[in-house]
Amino acid sequence: RAKDRGKNNYQLFTPSMNQDAMHRLTMEYQIRQGLENNEFILYYQPRMDLALNKVVSSEALVRWQRDGNRLTMPGDFIPIAEESGLILPLGEWILKKAISQALAWQDQGLKGLKVSVNISSRQFQQKGLANMVAQTLTETGLDPRLLELEITETTMMMDLEKAQRVMEALGRMGVGFAVDDFGMGYSSLYYLKNLPIDCLKIDQSFIRDLSTDPNDTAIVDAIISLCRTLRIHSVAEGVETREQAKYLRQKGCEQIQGYLLGRPMPYHELREMVVNGIKPKL
Numbered sequence: 205r206a207k208d209r210g211k212n213n214y215q216l217f218t219p220s221m222n223q224d225a226m227h228r229l230t231m232e233y234q235i236r237q238g239l240e241n242n243e244f245i246l247y248y249q250p251r252m253d254l255a256l257n258k259v260v261s262s263e264a265l266v267r268w269q270r271d272g273n274r275l276t277m278p279g280d281f282i283p284i285a286e287e288s289g290l291i292l293p294l295g296e297w298i299l300k301k302a303i304s305q306a307l308a309w310q311d312q313g314l315k316g317l318k319v320s321v322n323i324s325s326r327q328f329q330q331k332g333l334a335n336m337v338a339q340t341l342t343e344t345g346l347d348p349r350l351l352e353l354e355i356t357e358t359t360m361m362m363d364l365e366k367a368q369r370v371m372e373a374l375g376r377m378g379v380g381f382a383v384d385d386f387g388m389g390y391s392s393l394y395y396l397k398n399l400p401i402d403c404l405k406i407d408q409s410f411i412r413d414l415s416t417d418p419n420d421t422a423i424v425d426a427i428i429s430l431c432r433t434l435r436i437h438s439v440a441e442g443v444e445t446r447e448q449a450k451y452l453r454q455k456g457c458e459q460i461q462g463y464l465l466g467r468p469m470p471y472h473e474l475r476e477m478v479v480n481g482i483k484p485k486l
C-alpha cells in the first residue's frame with residue numbers, strides 16, 4: 205500500500221487498482237483532512253425513560269460536514285476510519301466533544317442529562333483508552349456517572365480479559381457501559397452477568413416488525429426478561445411508532461430511543477426539546 209512506503213512516496217492510481225481500494229485511499233486522506241479542518245460534528249438523539257416519561261439521556265452520533273451543508277453519515281466513513289486506524293484520533297475527538305457537551309448541559313439547567321458515546325472495536329482495544337477517558341473526566345469535572353460508553357457484543361467478546369479490565373477500571377469511577385445492537389452478535393450470558401454492564405440496547409432490527417413478526421416479539425420479550433433477571437437496564441432502539449412504544453412499556457422495557465421521540469439533532473435542539481419537555485403522548 206502506498207502509505208506503507210513512507211511519507212514522501214506518492215503512488216499514482218492505476219487502472220488495475222480496483223475502485224474500492226481507490227475509494228478507500230481517497231477517504232482516508234479526506235478523513236485526515238477533515239480532522240484537521242474540524243469538519244466533524246456530533247448530533248444527539250434523545251432517549252426516554254418510559255416510567256418517568258422524561259428524556260434522561262442522549263446518544264452522540266457523529267456526522268461529517270464535508271462540503272457545504274451536506275452531511276456524510278457514519279456508515280460511510282466509520283468502517284474506513286476503523287480499518288485505517290483513523291478511528292483513534294477521531295474517536296478521541298468524539299469522546300472529548302461529547303463529554304464537554306454533557307458538562308455544558310449540566311450548566312444550562314439540564315442537570316442529570318446523560319450522554320452515551322459509541323466506542324468502536326479498535327478504539328476499545330486501544331491501549332490507554334481507560335486512562336484517556338479517566339483523564340478527560342478529571343480535567344473537565346464531569347460526573348463519570350453521566351457518561352455511558354456503547355460497545356457491541358462482538359467488541360466485548362473479542363478479548364474478554366481486556367474488556368473486563370477496561371470496563372472494571374472505568375466502572376469503578378462510575379462510567380456506565382451499554383451493549384449496543386444487542387441480539388445481533390454472539391455473547392455469552394455468563395459474561396453479561398460478570399462484566400459491569402448497565403444496559404442492553406435491543407437492536408432496532410427486532411423492533412421494526414415488533415407488532416407483526418411473532419419471532420421478533422418473542423425475542424424482544426426474552427431480552428426484556430433477561431435484563432430484569434440480570435438487573436440490567438433495557439433500552440429499545442429504533443422505536444418509530446406509538447404502537448411499538450406502548451408494547452415495550454407494557455412488557456416492562458425501561459427506555460426507548462428512536463424517530464418517534466426524535467431523529468439525531470444538533471445539541472441546541474436537544475436542549476430545547478428537554479427544556480420544553482416535548483414528548484410524544486404514549
Ligand code: C2E
Pocket residue numbers: 249264265266277278279282295298322323324354384385408441442443444461462463464468
Ligand atoms: P448505533 O450506535 O446503533 O446508532 C443508532 C443508529 O440508528 C443511528 O444511525 C440512528 O440515527 C439510527 N436510528 C435511530 N433511531 C432510529 C429509528 O427510529 N429508525 C431508524 N431506521 N434508524 C434509527 P447513524 O447515526 O447513521 O449511526 C449508524 C452507526 O454508526 C451507529 O449505530 C454506530 O454504530 C456508528 N456510529 C455513529 N456515531 C458514531 C461515533 O461517534 N463513533 C463510533 N465509533 N461509531 C459511531
Ligand code: MG
Pocket residue numbers: 263322354384
Ligand atoms: Mg450506539
Ligand code: MG
Pocket residue numbers: 384385405407408441
Ligand atoms: Mg445500535
Ligand code: MG
Pocket residue numbers: 356384385
Ligand atoms: Mg452500533
